[in-house]
Amino acid sequence: MSKIQTLMRYAAAAAAALVLSACGSQEPEMPWQSVSWDEAGLEMRFPCAPEFARTPVDFGMEIGSVPVSMMGCDAVDSTFAMSQWVLNDAAQADDALAFWEVAVLSQFDAVDGDDAKSGAQFVPAGAMDLPRSIRATVQGVGRAGWTVTTHGVWFARKEGDKARIYHAVIYAPKAYHQTANTFFNSIILK
Numbered sequence: 001m002s003k004i005q006t007l008m009r010y011a012a013a014a015a016a017a018l019v020l021s022a023c024g025s026q027e028p029e030m031p032w033q034s035v036s037w038d039e040a041g042l043e044m045r046f047p048c049a050p051e052f053a054r055t056p057v058d059f060g061m062e063i064g065s066v067p068v069s070m071m072g073c074d075a076v077d078s079t080f081a082m083s084q085w086v087l088n089d090a091a092q093a094d095d096a097l098a099f100w101e102v103a104v105l106s107q108f109d110a111v112d113g114d115d116a117k118s119g120a121q122f123v124p125a126g127a128m129d130l131p132r133s134i135r136a137t138v139q140g141v142g143r144a145g146w147t148v149t150t151h152g153v154w155f156a157r158k159e160g161d162k163a164r165i166y167h168a169v170i171y172a173p174k175a176y177h178q179t180a181n182t183f184f185n186s187i188i189l190k
Contacts, residue, residue, distance in 0.1 A: 027176045028076040032186070037071060040084045041157070041164065045186035047080060047179075048073035057085070059099050061092065078172040080183060086164050090128075093156040093163035097132035100167055101154055108138035111149060113177030126189035127155045128163065135184065137175055147173065151180035157189055 030047030037043070050073045056065035072081030087096050110118040122135040133155040142148040151170040156163045168187065170180055 027179050028078075030075055030179060030182070032182065034186075035071070036190075037082070039069060040082070040166070041190050042082075042166075043186075043188045043190060044082065044168070045183065046071075046073060047075040047183075050080070050082075059096060061095065061099060063088070078170055078176065078179070080170050082166065082168045084164055084166045086159070086162050087156075088162055090156075090158050090161055090163040093128055093158075093165065094130040094132045096163070096165045097130060097134075097154045097156060100165070101132060101134065101136070101152075104150060104152055104167075104169070105136055105138055108140035108148075108150060111137050111139040111175045113137065113175060113180075116151075116177045116180060122153045122155055122184070124155060124187050124189055127157050127166075130156060137177070137180065139175065149173065149175045151176070151184075153184050153187075 032045045032047055035044060035046050035050060050071040052069070052071045054067050054069045057068045058065045066085045066087070068083055068085040070081055070083040072079060087093060116135065116137055118136040118138065120135050121133060123129050123133045127133060135153045137149065137151045139147060139149045149172045151172070153168050154166065156165050168184060170176065170183060
C-alpha cells in the first residue's frame with residue numbers, strides 16, 4: 001500500500017471515529033471562514049481553523065517522493081482537508097490526478113447528488129482544463145467499520161513548466177452534498 005493510500009485511509013478512519021451516529025436528514029450548519037494559503041496560491045472557506053502539515057509521498061510515478069502539504073480540520077462530524085504538491089513536469093499533471101483519484105475512489109461506490117455527479121468536470125478559474133480534473137462523491141466502510149462518505153475534487157494549475165496538483169476532500173458519515181458544494185465552490189486560485 002502506498003503512503004498516499006495509507007494517508008487517505010487514516011483520514012477516513014479519523015473522520016469515522018468522530019461519528020457516533022448520523023442523526024436526521026439535514027446537513028449540519030457550519031461556521032464558514034475564509035482561509036488564505038499563500039504556499040498553495042489559493043483561498044477557500046473552511047468550517048474550522050485548519051492545521052498545516054507536510055509529508056513526503058511517493059506517487060508511484062517514477063519521480064520518487066515529493067513533499068505534499070496539507071491543511072485540514074474537523075467540524076461537527078466531518079473532516080475537511082486540502083492537499084497540494086508541485087509536479088516538475090506539467091505534461092504529467094493529468095496522470096498525477098489519475099493516480100490520486102484511484103487511491104481514493106477505487107475502494108468505494110459512487111453516491112451522487114442532484115448537482116454533484118461523480119466524475120463531473122471540476123475546473124476552478126485558473127486551473128488546467130484536464131480530463132482528470134473532476135469531482136466525486138463515494139461511500140464505503142472505513143477501517144473502524146463505520147460508513148464513510150468521501151466528497152473530493154482534484155485539479156491542477158500550471159506554474160511555468162511545472163504543475164501544482166490539488167485535492168480537496170471531506171470525510172463524513174453520510175453524503176453532505178450542499179456542504180461539499182459550499183466547500184469546493186469556495187476555492188479561488190490566486
